[in-house]
Amino acid sequence: MRYVSTRGLAPRLSFEDALLAGLARDGGLYVPESWPRFTKADFGAFQGLAYAEIVHRVMKPFVGRSFKDGDLQALVAESYAGFDHAAVAPLVQIGRNQWVLELFHGPTLAFKDYALQLLGRLFAKVMAKRGEKICIVGATSGDTGSAAIEAFRDRPGLDIVILHPKGRVSEVQRRQMTTVPSANVHNLAIAGSFDDCQDLVKAMFNDTAFRDRMNLSAVNSINWARILAQTAYYVAAGVALGAPHRSFTFAVPTGNFGNVFAGWVAGKLGLPIDKLVVGSNSNDILTRFLESGAMQMAPVVPTLSPSMDIQVSSNFERLLFAVMKGDGAKVAHLMTAFRATGRFALSKAAMAMIAKQFIGHRFDDAATKAAIRGLHRLTGLVLDPHSAIGVAAGLESHDYKRSTLVALATAHPAKFPDAVFAATGIRPALPPRLADLMTRPERVTALPNDLGAVQSFIRDTVRR
Numbered sequence: 001m002r003y004v005s006t007r008g009l010a011p012r013l014s015f016e017d018a019l020l021a022g023l024a025r026d027g028g029l030y031v032p033e034s035w036p037r038f039t040k041a042d043f044g045a046f047q048g049l050a051y052a053e054i055v056h057r058v059m060k061p062f063v064g065r066s067f068k069d070g071d072l073q074a075l076v077a078e079s080y081a082g083f084d085h086a087a088v089a090p091l092v093q094i095g096r097n098q099w100v101l102e103l104f105h106g107p108t109l110a111f112k113d114y115a116l117q118l119l120g121r122l123f124a125k126v127m128a129k130r131g132e133k134i135c136i137v138g139a140t141s142g143d144t145g146s147a148a149i150e151a152f153r154d155r156p157g158l159d160i161v162i163l164h165p166k167g168r169v170s171e172v173q174r175r176q177m178t179t180v181p182s183a184n185v186h187n188l189a190i191a192g193s194f195d196d197c198q199d200l201v202k203a204m205f206n207d208t209a210f211r212d213r214m215n216l217s218a219v220n221s222i223n224w225a226r227i228l229a230q231t232a233y234y235v236a237a238g239v240a241l242g243a244p245h246r247s248f249t250f251a252v253p254t255g256n257f258g259n260v261f262a263g264w265v266a267g268k269l270g271l272p273i274d275k276l277v278v279g280s281n282s283n284d285i286l287t288r289f290l291e292s293g294a295m296q297m298a299p300v301v302p303t304l305s306p307s308m309d310i311q312v313s314s315n316f317e318r319l320l321f322a323v324m325k326g327d328g329a330k331v332a333h334l335m336t337a338f339r340a341t342g343r344f345a346l347s348k349a350a351m352a353m354i355a356k357q358f359i360g361h362r363f364d365d366a367a368t369k370a371a372i373r374g375l376h377r378l379t380g381l382v383l384d385p386h387s388a389i390g391v392a393a394g395l396e397s398h399d400y401k402r403s404t405l406v407a408l409a410t411a412h413p414a415k416f417p418d419a420v421f422a423a424t425g426i427r428p429a430l431p432p433r434l435a436d437l438m439t440r441p442e443r444v445t446a447l448p449n450d451l452g453a454v455q456s457f458i459r460d461t462v463r464r
C-alpha cells in the first residue's frame with residue numbers, strides 16, 4: 001500500500017515513511033492510494049476476537065511490507081496490554097439501540113492513548129531497524145502532550161520534547177506530563193499561549209539545519225497511523241453490536257476532525273454507517289460549515305471542553321480530497337484560499353455528498369453542563385464535557401429504528417473534575433493507578449517565548 005498527499009505534489013510513500021513524515025512536503029496530508037474493503041466473511045471472522053487482534057487485522061492491509069506481520073501483531077498486542085479494562089474499549093448501553101463507547105481506559109485517560117501507545121512502539125521499531133535517533137517535538141493544550149509522553153517514554157533512540165503554555169493547562173493535565181521521571185522526556189512550560197507554543201514548533205521545523213541536525217519528527221493528529229489505529233475501535237464496536245448486519249450512527253466530539261474521520265474510514269472499509277454526527281462546542285466551525293456549505297474561520301474561545309477549542313480542523317482536508325475525487329490540485333487551491341482569506345465554500349454537489357454522511361450539533365458551555373447533568377440523571381453515567389457533547393449530539397439526531405447509535409466517550413471525567421462537579425455535584429476520582437498524581441514530584445523547565453532559547457535547550461539536553 002502506498003500513500004499520496006492530499007495536495008498531489010509530494011512523493012508517494014510507504015506506510016513506514018508516511019508514519020515518520022507526518023505532514024507531506026507539499027503541505028498536504030497522506031492518504032492511502034486505494035481503500036481495501038472487508039467482506040461479510042471478514043466481518044464474520046472478527047466476531048469474538050480480542051480488541052488488539054481486531055486492530056491488527058484492520059491495520060494489516062494498510063501497513064504493506066513496512067512491518068513483518070508477526071511484529072505488527074506483537075506491537076499491537078503490547079500497546080493495549082496495560083489498559084485498565086479487559087475489553088480495552090468497552091460499550092455501555094444508555095438507551096434503546098444506544099451505546100457509549102468508552103475510550104478512556106488508557107494510561108492518560110483520553111482516547112488519544114488508543115493511537116499513540118501504538119505509534120510510540122512503531123516509531124521505536126523503525127528507529128531500531130534504521131539505527132537512527134529521533135527527537136519528537138510537539139505543542140499541546142492538554143491531552144495530546146501527556147498521551148505522547150506516555151507513549152514515547154523510555155523508548156531507546158527517541159527523545160520527546162513537549163511545549164505547553166505555562167499556567168494554561170489544567171493541573172491534572174500538567175501533572176500527567178511533568179511527573180513522568182524518564183530521562184528522554186522533556187517538558188517545557190512556555191511563557192505564552194498554546195498558539196505561541198505551536199508557532200515555536202513550526203519555526204523549529206522550518207529551520208532546516210536544526211531540523212536535520214536533531215532529526216526532528218512530529219506525532220500530531222494529522223499522522224496517518226493515528227487515524228488508522230482509531231478506525232479499529234469503530235470496527236470493533238460495530239462487530240460487537242452486530243455488523244455487518246446492522247447499520248450505525250457514530251457520534252463524535254470533534255476538534256481536529258481526526259477521530260470522526262477515522263469513523264469515515266471504517267465506512268470505506270465496509271462497516272455500514274448511516275450517519276457520522278459531529279459534536280462541537282462554541283468553536284463550531286464544522287457545525288457552521290455543515291449548515292452553510294462555507295468553512296469560515298473565527299477566533300477561538302475557551303470552553304469547558306478545551307481539547308475541542310480549535311479554529312481549523314486540519315484533518316478535514318482528507319475528506320475534501322475524497323469529495324474532490326482525489327484531485328490534489330483542487331484541494332491545494334481551496335486550502336490556499338482558506339489560508340489567505342479565512343474562508344472557502346463548496347459546490348452544492350460536493351456539499352450534498354458530505355451532508356449525506358455528516359450532521360453537526362453545537363453545545364455552548366451552558367448546554368454542555370445541562371447535557372452532563374441530564375445524562376447523569378437519565379443513565380447514571382458521569383461524563384466529561386467532551387464525551388457529554390458527543391453523546392448529546394448523537395441523541396439529538398438518532399432514530400433507533402434506523403440505526404444503532406454509538407457515541408464516543410473521549411475522556412475520563414476525572415480529567416475535567418471542575419466542570420463535572422459544577423454540573424452534577426459529583427467530584428469524579430482518578431483511577432487508583434493515578435491516585436498519587438497530585439503528590440508526585442514534577443520536572444519541567446520554564447522558558448520564555450523565544451525560539452533561540454528553546455533551540456539551545458534542545459541542543460544541550462537531548463541525548464545524541
Ligand SMILES: *Cc1c(COP(=O)(O)O)cnc(C)c1O
Nearest residue numbers: 143255256257258259307410411
Ligand atoms: C483530542 C480530543 C478531542 C478531539 O478529537 P479530534 O480528533 O481532534 O477531533 C475530543 N475529546 C478529547 C477528550 C480529546 O482529547
